[in-house]
Structure formats: C-alpha cells, structure tokens
Amino acid sequence: MDATRREFLAGSGALVVGFSLVARDAQAQAVGAAAKPLALDDVDAFLSVGRDGIVRVYSGKVDLGTGTRTALRQIAAEELDVALDRVDLVEGDTARTPDQGPTWGSLTIQVGGVQIRQAAATARRALLAAAAERLGASSGDLEVKYGVVRLKNDPTKSAAYAELVGDREFRIKVDKSAPLKDPATYTVVGTSAKRVDIPAKVTGEFTYMQDFRVPGMLHGRVIRPPALGATLVSVDESSVTGIKGLVRVVREGSFLGVVAESEWAAIKAARALKATWTAWEGLPDMDRLYQVVRATPVAKDEETLKRGDAVAALGSAAKTLSATYEFGIHLHGSIGPSCAVADWQDGQLMLWSASQATHWLRRELAAMLALPADRIRVQYLDGAGCYGRNGHEDAAADAVLLSRAVGRPVRVQWMRHDEHGWEPKGPPTLVELHGGLDASGNIVAWRSEFWIPKLTLITDGVPLVAASLAGLPGRDAQNPGNIFQNSAPGYAFPNVHAVCHRVETTPFRPSWIRTPGRMQNTYANEAFMDELAAAAGADPVEFRLRHLNDPRGAETLKAAARRAGWTPRPSPRKGAKAAVATGRGVTYVKYENVRTYVACVAEVEVERATGAVRVTRVVVAHDCGQIINPDGVRAQVEGNVIQTVSRTLKEELKWDRSMVTSLDWKSYPILTFPEVPRVDVELLSRPAEPPWGAGEPSAAVVPSAISNAIFDAVGARVRTVPFTPARVQAAIRATI
Amino acid sequence: MITLTVNGTSHTLDVEPDTPLLYVLRDDLALHGPKFGCGLAQCGSCTVLLDGVAVRSCVTPVSAVGAKKVVTLEGLGTSARPHPMQQAFIDEQAAQCGYCVNGMIMSATALLAKTPNPSDRQIRQALAGNLCRCGTHQRIVAAVKRAATTKGA
Numbered sequence: 001m002d003a004t005r006r007e008f009l010a011g012s013g014a015l016v017v018g019f020s021l022v023a024r025d026a027q028a029q030a031v032g033a034a035a036k037p038l039a040l041d042d043v044d045a046f047l048s049v050g051r052d053g054i055v056r057v058y059s060g061k062v063d064l065g066t067g068t069r070t071a072l073r074q075i076a077a078e079e080l081d082v083a084l085d086r087v088d089l090v091e092g093d094t095a096r097t098p099d100q101g102p103t104w105g106s107l108t109i110q111v112g113g114v115q116i117r118q119a120a121a122t123a124r125r126a127l128l129a130a131a132a133e134r135l136g137a138s139s140g141d142l143e144v145k146y147g148v149v150r151l152k153n154d155p156t157k158s159a160a161y162a163e164l165v166g167d168r169e170f171r172i173k174v175d176k177s178a179p180l181k182d183p184a185t186y187t188v189v190g191t192s193a194k195r196v197d198i199p200a201k202v203t204g205e206f207t208y209m210q211d212f213r214v215p216g217m218l219h220g221r222v223i224r225p226p227a228l229g230a231t232l233v234s235v236d237e238s239s240v241t242g243i244k245g246l247v248r249v250v251r252e253g254s255f256l257g258v259v260a261e262s263e264w265a266a267i268k269a270a271r272a273l274k275a276t277w278t279a280w281e282g283l284p285d286m287d288r289l290y291q292v293v294r295a296t297p298v299a300k301d302e303e304t305l306k307r308g309d310a311v312a313a314l315g316s317a318a319k320t321l322s323a324t325y326e327f328g329i330h331l332h333g334s335i336g337p338s339c340a341v342a343d344w345q346d347g348q349l350m351l352w353s354a355s356q357a358t359h360w361l362r363r364e365l366a367a368m369l370a371l372p373a374d375r376i377r378v379q380y381l382d383g384a385g386c387y388g389r390n391g392h393e394d395a396a397a398d399a400v401l402l403s404r405a406v407g408r409p410v411r412v413q414w415m416r417h418d419e420h421g422w423e424p425k426g427p428p429t430l431v432e433l434h435g436g437l438d439a440s441g442n443i444v445a446w447r448s449e450f451w452i453p454k455l456t457l458i459t460d461g462v463p464l465v466a467a468s469l470a471g472l473p474g475r476d477a478q479n480p481g482n483i484f485q486n487s488a489p490g491y492a493f494p495n496v497h498a499v500c501h502r503v504e505t506t507p508f509r510p511s512w513i514r515t516p517g518r519m520q521n522t523y524a525n526e527a528f529m530d531e532l533a534a535a536a537g538a539d540p541v542e543f544r545l546r547h548l549n550d551p552r553g554a555e556t557l558k559a560a561a562r563r564a565g566w567t568p569r570p571s572p573r574k575g576a577k578a579a580v581a582t583g584r585g586v587t588y589v590k591y592e593n594v595r596t597y598v599a600c601v602a603e604v605e606v607e608r609a610t611g612a613v614r615v616t617r618v619v620v621a622h623d624c625g626q627i628i629n630p631d632g633v634r635a636q637v638e639g640n641v642i643q644t645v646s647r648t649l650k651e652e653l654k655w656d657r658s659m660v661t662s663l664d665w666k667s668y669p670i671l672t673f674p675e676v677p678r679v680d681v682e683l684l685s686r687p688a689e690p691p692w693g694a695g696e697p698s699a700a701v702v703p704s705a706i707s708n709a710i711f712d713a714v715g716a717r718v719r720t721v722p723f724t725p726a727r728v729q730a731a732i733r734a735t736i
Numbered sequence: 737m738i739t740l741t742v743n744g745t746s747h748t749l750d751v752e753p754d755t756p757l758l759y760v761l762r763d764d765l766a767l768h769g770p771k772f773g774c775g776l777a778q779c780g781s782c783t784v785l786l787d788g789v790a791v792r793s794c795v796t797p798v799s800a801v802g803a804k805k806v807v808t809l810e811g812l813g814t815s816a817r818p819h820p821m822q823q824a825f826i827d828e829q830a831a832q833c834g835y836c837v838n839g840m841i842m843s844a845t846a847l848l849a850k851t852p853n854p855s856d857r858q859i860r861q862a863l864a865g866n867l868c869r870c871g872t873h874q875r876i877v878a879a880v881k882r883a884a885t886t887k888g889a
Contacts, residue, residue, distance in 0.1 A: 065833025065870055194829065199815035201834035202825045202841060204769030204808065210835075211768040219763075244752065263763050264755040267775075335773050335781055335869050336835045384773075385833035385870045416774040631829055635875070639832055642871030665778040665867060673860040676873040 031348040032362065032377040035095040036169075043126075043170040045098040046119035047076070051166035053147055055080060055087045060100035061112035062092040063197070064356060065385040066695050067632040068108045070195045074628055075113045078188040079120035079181055080127075081144040082161070092358040092380025102357030104388070104481065104512060106693025109628055110595070113691060115174075122178040123170055131159040183626065183687040190687055192631035197382075209354040209381040209392075210339045210413065217341065217409040218247055219263040220402040221270035223256040224422055225469075227280035227658035228508075232256055232469075239274040249273065250405040255470035257402050259410055267415070281657035284507055290326050293430045296503035299454040305488035308495030310434075313445035317436025320445075321535055325433070325524035326720040327703070329653040330426040331662070332513055333670055336384030337419035338391030342399035343409035349376045353396045354383025361393050365400060367474060368467045387514040387643070388481075391423040397466035417663040422465055424511030425653060427453045427483075431524035436495075441536030443547055445495045450487050450521060453510045454502035465509075483517025485592045486700065489525050492549035508653075508660075514643065515699040518591065523721065526587040526704035530571065530711065539568040540586050540708065550590065552623060556597040556684060557588045560621035563682050564601035571708065572715035581606045582616075585708025591697040597623040597684075598697045600641075602677075602705035606713045611729030615645045615677040615706060620698050622681065625689035637698045638679045644702035646671035652722050738798055742767075743811030753799035758782045760798045761808060769809025769838045773867075780839035780866035784808050790846035809838045812845065821845050824883035825876075832870030839866045844880040853884055 036058075037044040048056045057076045063069035073087040090096050092103075100112045128139045131149035135142070135157050143152050150158040183189070200206035225232070232254040240246055240258070245265030250257045256275060260266035284292040314320055343350040349369070355361040358378040366373045383392060391414055399412040414422075429452055436445030463474030484500045533543035541561045548554050560566075564584065573583060583606065588599045603617040618641045627633050650669050654662045662668035703721055711717050716731035739748045742765060749764050756775075761767045761784065770793050773781035777792040784793045785807040813819035818826065821841050831837045840863060847854060847862040854862065859880045868876065 065835075067832070194826070195831075198826055198829060198831050198834065199818065199822075201831050202809075202822045202837055203813060203815045203818060204767060204810040204838065205815055206834070207768060208771075208835065210772060211762070213766070262751075262755075263759045264752060333869050334835075335779055335833075335867060336771060337773075382833065384771075384835035387869070413772065416776060416778075635829065635832060635872070638874055639871035642873055643869065646871075664776055665774060670867060670869065672865075672867070673863045673873055673877070674857075676860070676871075679874055 030374040031350055032094060032374045038098045040098050040100070040115070041173050043119045043123050043172050043174055046116050047123050047170070049161045049165045051162055053086060053160060053162040055082050055147070057087060057089045057116060058097045059089060059091050059112060059116065060097045060359060061103045061108040062356060062380045063382065064103055065382070066108070066636055067195050067629065069197055070193055071109055071628040071632055072113055072116060073196065074188050074193055075117050076120050078186055079117050080124050080147070082147040084188055084193055086147060094358050094362045094376070094378045099359035102360055104356060106591070106596070106696040108695070109691050110693045113628065117180065118176060118178065119174045121180050122172060122175045125178045126170060126172055127161055127164050130164045134159050134164070186687065189628050190630070192629055195632070207381065208336070209352065209383045210336050212341055212352055212381055213411070214341060214343060214409045217411055218259045218261060218406060219266040220257050220259045220399060220410040220412040221266040221415065222398045222412065222418060223258070223270050223273055223275060224418060225254065225277045227277065229280035229282045230277040233276040233278060236274040240269045240272050243269045243272065248406050250402055252401055252405070252470040255401055255466050257398060259402050259406050263413070283655055283657050285657070286655055289428055290430050292507070293428055293451050293503065296451070296505055298501045299504045300502050302484055302500040302502060303498070304484055304500055305496050305498040310445050310447040310495040310497035313495035314434055314436045314447060317445050318439045319437040319535060320434065321531055322432070322434045323528055323531055323719060325431040325527060327429040327520040327523060328651070328721055329428050329508065330513055330647055330651050331420060331653060331668060332387050332390040332423055333668070334384040334386050334390050334419065337414040337416055338395035338423070339383065339411070339413045340392065340396035340399040341409060341411045342396065342403040344400060344403040344407070347371070347375060349400060351376065351378045351396055351400065352381050353378055354381055354386065354392045355396060356386060356389065361396060364393065364464060364474065365397065368397060368464060368472045369400070370473065388512040388516065389424060391419050394422065394465040397464040401466050401470060420663045420668060421660045424509040426513035426516065427506040427510040429520035431521065433524060433528040435528060435532045437532060437536055441538055443491070443493045443532055446489055446493045448487065448489070448498045448525070450484070450500045451503055452483050452500055452517065453506040454504060455510055481512030481516035486518040486521040486525070486589065488593060490553070490590045490593050491547040493547065514640070515696040518696065518700045519644070519703065522587070522589045522700040523703035523707070526589065526701070527707040527719070530585065530704070530708040531717065534571050534711070537570050539570055541566055542568055544586070544588050548588070553588065553590050553597050556621045556623045557599040559682050559684060560599035560601050560619055561586065563621060563680065564619040566601060571712040573712050576713070579608055581608060581713035583709040583711070583713025585705045585710070585712055587701040587705040587708065589697070589700050591693070591700065595692040596694065596697040598701050600698070600701035600705045602702065602709045604706060604709040604713055606710055606728065608714060608732060611725035611727070611732060613649055613706070613710060613723055613728055614675065615649065617678045617680065618645070618702070618705070619680045620682070620701070621684060622694070622698055623684035623686065624692040624694045624697070625686050626691040627683060627685050628691055630683055630685070633683055633694045634681050636694045637681045640696065640699035641679045641702055642671060642676055644699040645677060645706070648703040648706050648721055649723055652724070740798065740801060740806060741803070742806040743808060751798055753797065755798050756794050757784070757796045757798050757801055757806070758793040761793060761806070767808050767810055771835055771838050773836070779836070780843060781836050783839040783842040783866070785842060785846060788846065788849055790843045809841060812841070820886040821848070821883040824879040824886060828875045828879040828882060830872055830875035830879040832872050836866060836868045840868070840876050844883065847880070848884055854880070856881070
C-alpha cells in the first residue's frame with residue numbers, strides 16, 4: 001500500500017489516525033479564514049513537517065524580544081528528535097497559529113511551550129507508529145535521530161519524518177497521555193542555544209513592524225486631541241494644502257489623521273493641521289492622586305486570603321505596626337513607538353501588527369468594524385519590546401480607519417508624543433498594611449488592603465482609542481491583567497486577611513505592564529515584612545525564613561543570601577555616618593504564590609544630603625523549574641532587574657488637568673548606562689520539574705529590595721515609588 | 737535632487753531638502769538599521785555615522801549631509817560576514833528586542849575609532865545617550881569590551 005494513502009493505528013492502539021491525502025488548500029476564500037487547522041486539541045494546529053524535512057511550529061504566543069522564538073524551537077526539536085536548525089516557527093498569524101491567548105503573564109513557555117511539547121510528543125508517537133508499519137517492526141525496536149526513524153538493530157532500515165508525513169496533515173488530536181521524553185536524556189532543552197534572530201537584528205537584516213512595507217503603501221499619522229476627553233469641533237484643511245505629497249485629511253468623529261505619499265509629508269501635515277477641540281479638564285490633581293484613588297467608589301471587594309482572625313490577633317499582639325505604600329503610574333516606554341500597516345480592500349482587512357495578542361486584536365477590530373472575524377487576518381511582526389499592552393493595538397485601529405478611508409494600504413507610525421501620551425498605562429496602586437508581632441517577635445497578624453482598578457474582565461474593559469474617538473463600537477478586550485496576584489502574603493502567618501478593593505475608575509486607560517500587580521503588591525508586602533523584621537530586631541533573611549513554610553522557597557532565599565555574601569544582622573546598619581551611606585535589602589516571592597521562586601538582594605548607595613539613590617548591585621536567585629535555555633533566562637532576569645530599577649528610582653507619569661505632560665524622554669526619564677547596576681544571577685535548575693515563567697517574576701522583587709536597602713543604609717523608609725531624591729530626602733529628614 | 741553617499745554607494749534622490757536623513761535612509765533607500773525612536777535626538781536608535789562621527793539621523797536634515805559619507809548598520813557587515821562589533825553583540829547575545837541595538841553598535845563603533853581600549857566607565861559614558869528599555873546594558877558593555885579586544889574592530 002502506498003505510504004501516502006496509508007491509515008494506521010497509532011501506538012496507543014485506540015487512536016486511529018491518518019495523514020491527510022492532500023495538503024489543504026491554503027488559498028482560503030476569506031482573507032482571514034483559517035489556512036490550516038487551528039483547534040487547540042489538534043496536532044496540526046501546532047506542527048507540520050515539510051517534504052524538505054523542516055518541522056514548522058505554529059505558535060499563537062509570540063516573541064516580544066524575550067528569546068522564546070528560540071526556546072519554543074528547542075522544545076519542539078527536543079521532543080521530536082530533530083536538529084534545532086531544522087525547526088521553523090510561525091508566530092501570531094490568525095490564519096495559521098492557534099489562539100493560545102495573549103503573550104502575557106510569563107506563560108509562553110509554561111503554557112504555550114507545554115502545549116507545543118505535548119503536540120510534538122503526540123506527533124512523535126504517530127510518526128514512530130507509521131515508521132514501524134513501513135519497516136515491519138514494532139515501535140519499541142525503533143529510535144529517532146535528526147528526524148530519521150531507524151531500526152535499532154539495523155540502522156540501514158530507516159524512514160525520515162519527511163517521507164512519512166511530508167507536507168501532509170497528521171489529523172490526530174493532541175493526546176495528553178502521549179509519553180514525553182525523559183528530561184535526563186535532553187540534549188537541546190537545557191542548553192544555551194544562541195538566539196536565532198540576533199544575527200539579523202544586529203546587521204539591519206531583520207524586518208521589524210516599523211520596517212515593514214507593502215507595495216502601494218501610504219504613510220499615515222494621527223492627530224490626537226490636546227486633552228484626553230476633548231472632542232473635535234472643526235478642522236481647517238487649508239492649513240495643510242501646500243504640503244507636497246499629502247493625500248488626504250481623514251476625519252471620522254473625533255478621530256483625525258493624515259495620509260501622505262511620504263512619511264515626512266505625513267509628519268509635516270500632522271504638525272501643521274489646524275483643528276479646534278473642545279476644552280476638557282477631567283484629570284485629577286496629580287498631587288492628590290492617592291487621595292483620589294482611596295476616594296474612588298469600590299465596585300467590589302475581593303478577599304484574596306483569609307486565615308484565622310487577623311483583626312482579633314492584631315488586637316492582642318504585643319506590638320503592632322501600620323504603613324501605607326504607593327506605587328505610581330508607569331509607561332511601557334517602548335523605544336520604538338507603536339506601528340501598524342493595514343490593507344483594507346473590498347470589505348476585508350489584512351493587518352500587520354506587533355500586538356502581543358493577534359487573535360484578540362482581530363476580535364476587537366471585528367467589533368469596531370462590524371465585520372465577521374474571517375474577513376480579518378492579523379499577522380504579528382516584532383516591534384520594539386512592549387512589556388505588556390502598549391500602543392500597538394491602538395495604532396492598528398488607527399491604520400485600519402485610515403486605510404478604509406483612502407482604499408490603499410496605510411502604515412501608521414506613532415510619534416513619541418503619541419506613545420507617551422496615549423499608550424494605556426500601568427494604574428496607580430495604594431496599599432495599606434497592618435501587622436502584629438508576639439512577644440518573641442513572630443508575626444501573628446497580617447491585614448492588608450489594596451486599592452486597584454476593577455478592570456480585569458474581558459467584558460468590562462477599555463476600548464481602542466480610534467474606536468472611542470470615531471464613535472465606533474468596541475469589544476472591550478483590554479484589561480490590566482490579574483493585578484490582584486501576590487496580594488496574599490506567601491508566608492505561614494497564623495492570622496491573615498488580604499482584601500483587594502476593586503475601584504470603579506482609574507485616571508488613565510489601564511493596561512498591564514511587566515509584572516502587573518505582582519510587582520506593586522510584592523513591593524508593599526515585602527517592604528512591610530522588612531518593617532516588621534526591624535521592629536522585631538531580627539535579621540531580614542532569618543526573619544523571612546522563620547515565617548516561610550516552603551522548602552523550595554527557603555532554598556531560593558538562602559541561595560540569594562549566600563551569593564550576595566549576606567551577613568546576618570538587623571537593619572538599619574548601625575553607626576554609619578558617611579555622606580554616602582551603603583545598605584543592602586532582601587526580598588523573596590513565590591510568583592502568584594504558585595510558581596517561579598525568586599529571591600533578591602539589592603545593594604545601594606544613598607547620598608544623605610540630596611537623597612540620591614544609586615543601586616550598585618542586584619543579586620537574584622531564580623527557580624523557574626525546568627530551564628529551556630539558561631542564557632535566555634539569565635537575559636530575562638537581567639532585563640527585569642534593570643528595567644525595574646529604572647521604574648523604582650526614576651519613573652513617574654506627570655500630567656495636568658487635561659493631558660499627560662510626560663511626552664518625551666526628558667519628561668519621563670529612564671535609567672541610563674552610567675546608572676545601571678551590576679546584576680548577578682543564580683539559576684536553580686530543576687530539569688525534572690515543569691517549566692515555569694521567567695519573563696516577569698524577577699521584576700516583582702526589585703522595588704522592595706531597594707526600599708529595604710535604603711532603610712538599611714539610612715534608617716529611613718520610603719514608601720512611594722519612585723524613590724526620587726526628594727522623597728528619600730524627606731524620609732531621611734523625618735528620622736532626624 | 738539630493739546626492740547622498742550611503743554605505744559606499746552614491747544615490748541621487750528626489751526628496752524634500754528638509755526631510756530628516758532617517759526617513760530618506762528608511763523609506764527611500766529601504767534600510768532597516770537606523771530606527772525611529774523619538775525624532776527628538778533623545779534615545780539614539782536612529783544613529784548613523786557621518787564621516788565616522790555618530791549622529792542622530794532623526795534630526796539631521798538630508799540637505800545638511802552634503803558630501804559626508806553615511807554609514808549605517810548595514811554598511812558595517814552582514815549576518816554572513818559580520819563586523820567585529822556585530823560579531824561581539826552576537827557572541828554576548830547582547831540584544832533582547834534589539835530595537836535599540838542599531839544605536840548601540842553605531843555609537844560603540846564611533847567610540848572605538850577614537851578610543852580603541854575603553855574602560856567600562858568610558859563605554860557607559862559613551863552610550864549614556866542611547867536608551868535601552870529591555871535592560872540589556874550589561875551585555876552591551878561586555879560586547880563593546882569584547883569588540884575592543886578583537887582584531888580589526
């Protein structure tokens with residue numbers, strides 16, 4: 001029987017599988033229709049093998065600059081026993097990749113990679129079964145190397161994957177019981193394979209979203225209102241008539257844009273265009289931000305942990321302490337502003353976007369345009385790092401409206417002020433904590449309240465900017481992430497009550513930014529933990545270990561302390577009077593209380609006279625279970641630390657009553673080379689454990705470690721992020 | 737019409753004279769190395785070399801370039817034959833999203849031309865005006881140091 005027509009029994013015996021006779025017609029009718037199987041339980045959704053032997057992996061999760069493009073290949077290469085350079089990866093194409101959810105929450109490896117791994121294991125078993133039949137052997141007599149199945153006792157008898165299934169579909173369901181390879185036999189997973197994209201990125205050969213061009217494409221720019229809630233009254237088109245290359249001024253409600261033959265003409269037109277807007281002053285007074293947060297009506301209370309009776313235990317504690325922590329509004333601060341190319345033709349849309357959620361974006365655009373989703377295809381291309389939902393989705397909606405207006409492909413590149421002003425932002429967080437110690441200095445009571453926005457539901461979100469301005473419907477697919485996470489303390493206190501007040505509104509469109517909520521909540525919890533350690537006169541590491549009932553967590557914390565050369569003593573440091581004080585601070589977290597363990601020691605120098613803080617060294621111990629690519633994890637930890645030192649020391653959105661006033665890098669400074677600390681990373685490798693996320697967890701520990709180090713250095717507690725010199729100076733003065 | 741020498745090739749282009757060099761390189765010459773980051777000379781991602789000097793192409797009108805030779809990231813090397821600085825960035829895996837890396841490599845190349853064996857401090861100072869958001873700084877400094885010790889850098 002011809003192998004291409006063969007149907008056979010897979011190894012489990014129960015599953016009848018057949019590789020499809022002909023490749024599916026890739027020329028689907030609607031532009032957005034599936035070009036191949038996409039169901040999450042379908043092996044073909046994740047994998048194909050070409051006649052050339054190339055294994056193609058289809059990933060709904062995309063590489064946002066974190067290196068998962070390489071790590072996902074490693075997972076597939078390992079499980080299928082093919083060479084790494086024979087694996088290709090398609091990312092974030094609504095017509096070709098399964099909807100594995102947005103690329104968020106440090107889940108690309110933990111969830112996306114594990115799905116791909118199981119699909120590969122299922123495929124491998126089916127390929128072995130097919131080879132067994134072809135070679136007249138049983139699966140147990142076979143071995144696979146470099147994508148070729150051979151008889152163990154007669155290697156001349158072989159069948160390559162390409163011969164068995166090349167260019168055809170598997171047509172089998174992902175089987176959760178398909179056996180996975182023993183991690184002890186791994187040769188690809190667990191190695192620091194070099195990133196596949198770096199050579200092209202350092203030579204200008206790579207095509208970023210911002211570099212992407214299509215034939216006949218025009219350049220668009222948007223003109224946003226000068227106040228966030230203003231509406232458009234009138235446009236004076238005569239103000240731009242002389243600009244060479246200008247094609248059209250596009251107005252739809254309060255959505256305003258220009259389209260031109262050249263990028264420079266579009267920029268000049270956007271600058272010159274005279275428009276009249278209504279006045280709007282709906283933003284709160286910046287200096288009263290946290291009072292406003294506290295006074296905002298609460299939509300609902302979420303109890304994230306209740307154990308024992310915290311109120312009663314506080315009442316009977318030997319010593320009690322209370323503190324309030326505040327965490328400011330941050331920008332994603334992508335170095336390349338958001339960009340998209342939209343091609344609207346005959347009621348159908350092809351869109352290229354750096355969105356971290358192409359499937360979600362498609363649904364949002366379908367709602368905005370009142371179109372069936374299969375009329376829309378969204379293809380991911382790398383943008384600058386986004387670290388959460390930045391402006392890419394909004395820029396996409398802008399490009400769509402402009403392309404629809406002019407009937408040609410339009411590229412929209414946001415300017416720097418568009419990005420700073422209009423990207424959705426990390427919401428402000430307010431936390432109030434109460435703790436009680438017994439006579440031996442142990443925590444017997446812990447009560448915490450978190451004021452955070454309510455928007456965590458997909459049905460209850462924040463619309464695209466263009467949809468809002470143009471008065472078009474929105475599907476509300478945005479949300480600021482599960483920002484309640486890590487509000488519950490991860491220690492074994494006998495009496496705990498943690499509550500999140502989900503407030504109705506927040507001043508700016510909220511978004512998730514790297515480590516959303518987990519960073520703010522861990523910051524408050526772990527700084528307060530340090531306050532209690534100091535009140536108990538205990539060493540901060542020993543104090544944490546005393547309350548930690550988690551051996552793996554304790555091991556991580558000890559690893560960080562050991563690597564940092566931590567010598568036990570209480571904070572603050574005694575008797576230091578130097579003009580520049582030095583200190584060290586520790587933090588521990590189990591991410592979301594269920595996965596990656598991180599411990600961190602930060603070392604700082606504090607200039608007493610000015611309050612200027614310099615972070616000199618940050619040591620991190622990191623246990624994310626099985627590590628796919630150690631150098632990739634290290635890079636993520638380094639990046640998390642440096643980015644979060646920047647957020648903690650320097651970053652704070654500014655605004656007036658109408659608009660964001662942090663509209664460039666001068667008014668929203670981030671950390672520069674001379675200010676960057678040395679980052680020292682220890683990875684705790686556990687190859688037999690499930691792989692957990694690494695893209696976010698090590699950011700969670702940084703703000704509190706710095707707060708604790710400042711306290712150690714000068715005995716003053718700063719409780720508002722960022723720790724600007726003025727705030728540190730005020731905290732120091734308060735201690736004198 | 738404006739004549740520009742870019743990466744050793746002369747081009748005559750019909751562009752408005754006030755167009756920033758960046759857009760001419762990206763849109764008219766289809767180069768991907770120099771990036772738009774801010775248009776304000778604040779971030780460095782648009783950096784190119786003009787007669788060996790690192791400049792911000794986003795605020796340099798094309799009419800001001802004159803006879804100066806423009807070198808972009810593409811003019812240094814290719815992935816098949818990378819420049820020692822590019823090779824050093826590959827060896828140190830000194831990119832995350834990689835969007836800022838053009839500016840890092842061009843600024844560092846200009847630094848080494850003047851200061852062949854810079855200290856860490858000199859490298860950090862030279863790159864102080866180049867912003868990186870992913871936090872790749874430590875690897876970038878290591879890459880520049882590596883390039884400085886590589887023959888031909």
